[in-house]
Amino acid sequence: MAGLELLSDQGYRVDGRRAGELRKIQARMGVFAQADGSAYIEQGNTKALAVVYGPHEIRGSRARALPDRALVNCQYSSATFSTGERKRRPHGDRKSCEMGLQLRQTFEAAVLTQLHPRSQIDIYVQVLQADGGTYAACVNAATLAVLDAGIPMRDFVCACSAGFVDGTALADLSHVEEAAGGPQLALALLPSSGQIALLEMDARLHEDQLEQVLETAAQAARDVHTLLDRVVRQHVQEASILLGD
């Protein structure tokens, strides 16, 4: 059988979504007691856990401290069982280093680091199940965790991926769609200002189409924002009820 049809003539994707539709997003904040902030998110079958410590004093070498702002330290790891084939992923392999760097760039743009000079914020993200859009899930989980930790941010950071198939831009790619090898774009957005915290693109895409894909990704990110906002409000409400007792 020849290649899989990613977008049917009727406009359905392999999993039955429309082109601009997101997967189901469920999230919870404050899942761990010992951390300063934590969150868990599910985007379809992609599941990620984020934990935040800080701001606290610089651990390890003092030389790394920055005089005017906080140091954001991100670490990414994915579970052995997260993908189809079971594989040990040691800390510090290239993929997780890259992902850590990307997360760091994203959050340095979003967190108001200048409020905490000479201190450190640790963000640890673990992917439990990877079904496409791991970067987006990590960012979204980390946002919630940072909010949970009460670290001041400019805005939510909402991330979403987008791809391009047969002249149509697809939002929130699943693993099957990613594996098909088309262009893929990851976007982290500060929704209220519309500023872009991070934009990454692999594979080639004609510049005429870039705008369309970008717009799809941005729209998806704004949709994510509404969802995350709801989660945060609900969490705050629950917490205030608990405190009220």
Next chain:
Amino acid sequence: MIPDWKVVQDYFEILEFPELKGIIFMQTACQAVQHQRGRRQYNKLRNLLKDARHDCVLFANEFQQSCYLPRERGESMEKWQSRSIYNAATWYYHHCQDRMPIVMVTEDEEAIQQYGSETEGVFVISLKNYLDNFWPDLKATHELCESILQSRRERENESQESHGKEYPEHLPLEVLQAGIKSGRYIQGTLNVNKHRAQIEAFVRLQGASSKDSGLVSDILIHGMKARNRSIHGDVVVVELLPKNEWKGRTTALGENDGESPSEPMPTGRVVGILQKNWRDYVVTFPSKEEVQSQGKNARKILVTPWDYRIPKIRISTQQAEALQDFRVVVRIDSWESTSMYPSGHFVRVLGRIGDLEGEIATILVENSISVVPFSEAQMCEMPVNTTKNPWKVSSEEERERKDLRKTHLVFSIDPRGCEDVDDTLSVRALDNGNLELGVHIADVTHFVTSHSYIDIEARTRATTYYLADRRYDMLPSILSADVCSLLGGVDRYAVSIMWELDKTSYEIKKVWYGRTIIRSAYKLFYEAAQELLDGNVDIVDDIPEFRDMDEKSRQAKLEELLWAIGKLTDIARHIRAKRDRCGALGLEGVEVCIQLDEKNIHDLIPKQPLEVHETVAECMILANHWVAKKIYESFPRQALLRRHPPPHQEFFSELRECAKAKGFFIDTRSNKALADSLDNANDPNDPIVNWLLRSMATQAMSNALYFSTGSCAEEEFHHYGLALDKYTHFTSPIRRYSDIIVHRLLMAAISKDKKMEIKENLFSNKDLEELCRHINNRNRAAQHSQKQSTELFQCMYFKDKDPETEERCIADGVIYSIRTNGVLVFIPRFGIKGAAYLKNKDGLVISCSPDGHSEWKPGSLQRFQNKITSTTTGGESVTFHLFDHVTVRISVQASRCHSDTIRLEIISNKPYMMPDTELFQQSSFLLKSDLVKEVTRSMEEAQLAQEVKVNVIKKDYQKYCQTKGRSLYTLLEEIRDLALLDVSNSYGI
């Protein structure tokens, strides 16, 4: 009606019937097809869904919350699929508020029992039952159903019996793909040699694989065993054989076993088929005697396809005897490795063997051309133009368009009697002294809106098909012959291009594109225009527009027209000269006109070109060129252009050799050099030589193609033949779908200039590329069908003439190619090309007595580069050189299963005594007198609204693409498809 997954898989052809409408395909069923039947059938299904004429829809039941059923533990895939489909059907029934009864068609007995009476209003029945109850009148479907059932049963039986294997199994797909990647196997398209279909086939390499493997030539597949069940046109994977098993191709003519194969070439065997390109095949059932000789198993019958390249097909049917004298369409179902021949099933009857209609239908099916009358829905979209309710220019359009009715003298030049005039010309002097040249093309897109029914139909047809005696229109005649046609004296919408030219140098200063309203003042025909150009004003009486004028205004008008035509010719000469400097090629084909009456062919007459032809052509080329520039500028990624890739130098070697034999040198390095050296290669004693050389040059070239600019690098846009950097087809939207697309692009480009919003009806690059492929494909089919129908008529012409006595069957021929056991001869008189043997089936060779007459004697043949010598045992010898004139006798070799073929026999090695000139005069004399007769008769016939049979269609496949309407004698031009090679890679610009 909702078909079950199994029905969709096995009885898809029945669902394809246009009568069956309103079919709901469930996603589950579609996916089952995709998984089990592969891409080909799935694509068919997709096309069916897309085709608005069928009213079919896909329901994505697995994505619908209330229709989705998870597969239960232990439930088989098939059961789950049936259950899902039934569930969705029930849901849909309730969704329509129980008002529409739903029929689910399945072949699964259990499902019928289980679900049959579960829900009221949802009927579950078998396909046979369904057809019996709902379509009792549709006989064809019943027959088809029967034959599919039967062939399925056969197959099941067969797979149970364990035969010895006739062919090795194909390798699995993964192995093939890995093999191709590693270079172990080679992928290509299988081409079977028409003349040695049993033995020789070639695999033409595709794209990258040829570069990697370092092979230049095609790969030979020798014998049926090595071909391993692949059929002509399939995309196959080939494994090369070791060098010591390589074989050469035979160069001998006909079925005589090749004695002297050429040097060995890469030889391989097929290990797998990537894509089966099976289509409908026309076959003939064996005659009674043959059936008996086929033995006990009379229900399985071997039928012979019309196309030589297709192997015999096994059909199981009980109607064999009834179908004996008919041409029949069959489809191949499968080809098991245990079977010598593929097995198929019967689809429908076309017509009697030898009957004109049947044979024409055969040609159409073989070229996959389907022409049904336009449907009511399509006709409803058409404008009305009757005497009661005449079509008028609407006032909104009048505001939008530039009105040229008062300001411009617009006229058209077409063949006599042409109905669909799609181009007109105008030229006038501007106030500043400059000239303004205008080309006005019928505005078809105004009437054919994007994605309308008629648009879809036109897209499927892609072109008007011209056969030797009839044509199949792309658009209904209300458009093609009336409202779109730029007839004289009536207001019409047009799309115009106007250039401002410098008064002396004719340099283009400005160009304007836009929609206009025109009124053509004169509808001239070529001969009249030529006469006017030559200053011969007597012809005026033949022009209807002048007839009713008084002397004075007539004089004034005539002068105006004379000036316009003169100026036009002047401009055209100038542009042509400019193009010639860049190396444009003038490659004329034979222009032959067939005269017909009541199905009998009177005569085949070559025709002379006029200068006016060239003038009109030049203006059209100019228009096409400028439109191409414009749309490319506006839509660099999705414009439809036409390119003509430069030819491969290797293909010219034969041409060079031939020319050398005559002492000419042909320089083929560039189009300019080629054009010049072809002009020089002129033998004053024999004009045919130059003509033949040109025709050979044409053969060596690649075909011109439509393409989308997004899928090609800009350097490749070049048009080799016309020596233009960009070219497209714009000037005949009535006959070609490509022109309709170009019109839409141009309109979008103009509105883009004016900062208006572009309508979203342009194709994306990918869709356009697919469309181009379709149009190219259809054009090729049109050419083939035209060629085949011409051959059919040629054969019918000679069939009832006795070659021994009839004087017309003896003609002068020119040898243009040498083979090991014969020569290929071209007969200028009829434009026929064919083979003449020098050695007959008994092994006797030809010898010529001193007065030239030939006899068959025992002896041997010796072939050289430019000549062939036949030596008899008696020591006499005769030599035939290239370009020698000989006398040949034309006869027809009848064939039951295939088309008849023309046979040539050399009866003398001297030129035929009747001088050509005399013959031409005689025939043109005959033409004129007959013409008058036929004019009158066809007038009467038209009045009687009878089927006009006396029309011969002018073949329009010319470089300037003039329309040739249905006329009394129209002409068959440029039968270059009858050209030298049997591969008809004719050259179109």
